[in-house]
Amino acid sequence: xxxxxxxxxxxxxxxxxxxxxxxxxxxxxxxxxxxxxxxxxxxxxxxxxxxxxxxxxxxxxxxxxxxxxxxxxxxxxxxxxxxxxxxxxxxxxxxxxxxxxxxxxxxxxxxxxxxxxxxxxxxxxxxxxxxxxxxxxxxxxxxxxxxxxxxxxxxxxxxxxxxxxxx
Ligand SMILES: [Zn+2]
Numbered sequence: 001x002x003x004x005x006x007x008x009x010x011x012x013x014x015x016x017x018x019x020x021x022x023x024x025x026x027x028x029x030x031x032x033x034x035x036x037x038x039x040x041x042x043x044x045x046x047x048x049x050x051x052x053x054x055x056x057x058x059x060x061x062x063x064x065x066x067x068x069x070x071x072x073x074x075x076x077x078x079x080x081x082x083x084x085x086x087x088x089x090x091x092x093x094x095x096x097x098x099x100x101x102x103x104x105x106x107x108x109x110x111x112x113x114x115x116x117x118x119x120x121x122x123x124x125x126x127x128x129x130x131x132x133x134x135x136x137x138x139x140x141x142x143x144x145x146x147x148x149x150x151x152x153x154x155x156x157x158x159x160x161x162x163x164x165x166x167x
Pocket of ligand 1: 035036072073118119
């Protein structure tokens, strides 16, 4: 693997800042501002089942990127209902399969960060085939550094993935 940051060398190590404790409230946490998913201000879903919805990002440089959110306002894996938790793995596998049917996709990355919003969601990001410098943790950095495509392109790519979702 020859991953590489999307910045010119030399990069210099930086010192971490002082710890911020307690941490600021996240969106959707009590005292942290309203939840965009529950308020309907997030990018609308292109697909859903009884437990989850699939959304294109609002801005993205890698069309085909999706985020998968729970229908219930819960924070993390440990808060999902047992039925939703049981459905999560098979659903991610279906979405991954649909994303990989695009011959331009080399691998599908799945990220759960949880630092910005307290509504359960995971990111599914397609690493372009052959883009080995974007392997591993470098892909989100490349996604951030590359120019965004028009939102409609992201929505169209998301709908193409949904069209390929096997029952
Ligand atoms: Zn919510």
